[in-house]
Amino acid sequence: MKRIFLSLIMVMGLVVGLAGCTGVSYYAQTLKGHAQIMTKRQTVAKLIGDASTPEALRERMASARAIRQFATDELGLPDNSSYRSYVDIGRDYVTWAVFAAPEFSLVPQVWCFPVFGCVPYRGYFSRDIAIKTAAGLQQQGFDVHVSGVTAYSTLGWSSDPLLSTMFLQDKTYLAGLVFHELAHQRVYLGDDTAFNEAFAVAVETTGVKSWLRAAGDASGLRRYEAGLRRSAEFLALVAQTRGELSRVYQGSGTVAQKRAAKVEAIDQLRIRYRQMRQSRWGGFRGYDAWVEAPINNAKIAATSVYNDRVPAFVRLFELCAGDYPRFYKAVGRLGRLAKADRAAALETAKACE
Incomplete structure (x- = not known):
């Protein structure tokens, strides 16, 4: 499955002494987990130049270095020391994000942190602690x-x-991950996760297409664009279910009736997905794991937060004639608006300036 959640801004706890909504123990695990990773860094240049580096790793590092340079040269992303070193962390995930939402609401629970603002998740370097928090x-x-x-x-x-x-x-x-994460360093608002993530996804997707074109990889570009179309169709299915659930939750039914309607709406999502998989995707099963795993308000709300505004950002990028510096300036101007006005301004933008 193509990841729905493309990044996690891990709160560093660099200001543990400041008052916040989260206890010192949370910051401690965050700092410890990040420090353990940082102490194991090896520079990409050294790994490439070291004769003892396994050939497969050397090839991966060479690809990563070229992608990192493309990010700066062609996408206008920060030219700094990020993503110029490497750590083998020995597991499939670096962190685990915990999302929560009320039983009859699609508005995610939000946690606030010093410096980094408020986000609709809590991140953990320990899966066990994440599971315990979720429980x-x-x-x-x-x-x-x-x-x-x-x-x-x-x-x-x-x-x-x-x-x-x-x-x-x-x-x-x-390439998508590197472009996405560097985009967060280019523009980040402490009060608007939906804005931050959609912007980063827009940089990611347009950047990957630009990178594939520059590499002359026409078949890779076709595969990537086909994946984006499937992603958009899948997200439209989720959005349809979100609308149905919103109407249920805002209705006058009893608790029992709302619970039954919630189950039915989620069952319908699974049915529609299987139909689309066969009729439009030729049996492509890349989203099966997401669909077959438990689905609830938290999962649906998180999907919405990370994806709803992406088309509007891509449209703004096109209004800026695909010029990344102009695009970033336009996004920066939007970011200076009051949060209540920001989304509307993005959706109704008619020019880059």
Whole structure:
């Protein structure tokens, strides 16, 4: 399955002494997990030049270095020390994100942190702690969802390394991750996760297409664009279910009636997905794991947060004639608007300036 959750901004706890909504123990596990990764860094240049480096790793590092340079030269992303070192973390995910939403609401629970603002998840370097946190939230009556994360950004506060988890798929996947995470260093608003993530996804997807064109990889570009079309169709199915659930929750039914209607709406999502998989995708099963796993408000709300505004950002990019510096300036101007006005301004933009 193509990942729905493309990044996690891991709160660093660099200001543990400040008052926040989260206890010191949370910051401690965050700092410890990040520090353990940072102490194991090896520079990409050294790995490429070292004769003892396994050939497969040397080839991955060479690809990563070229992608990183493309990000700066062609996409106008920060030219700094991020993603110029490497760490093998020895597991499939670097962190786990815990999402929560009320039983009859699609508005996600939000947690606030010093410096980095408010986000609709809590991130953990320990899967066990993430599961324990989710269980506690569930006992309070929340729907919960735990998602493994393959990359995270410190927004330039430290030199983010390439992680072994970023190489679990092909080079296109790696390029998308690098472009996405660097985009967070280019523009990040402390009060608007939906804005931040949609912007980063727009940079990721347009950037990957540009990278594939520059490489002359026409077949890779066709595969990538086909994947984007499937993603858009799948997200439209989820959005349809979200609308149905919203009407149920806002209705006058009893608790029992709303629970029954919720189950029915989710069952219908699965039925529609299987029909689409056969009729439009030729049996492609890349989203099966997402669909067959438990689906609840937290999972649906998280999907919405990360994807709803992507088309509007891509449209703004096109209004900027595909010029990344102009695009970033336009996004920066939107970011200076009050949050209540920002989404409307993005959706109704008619020019880059």
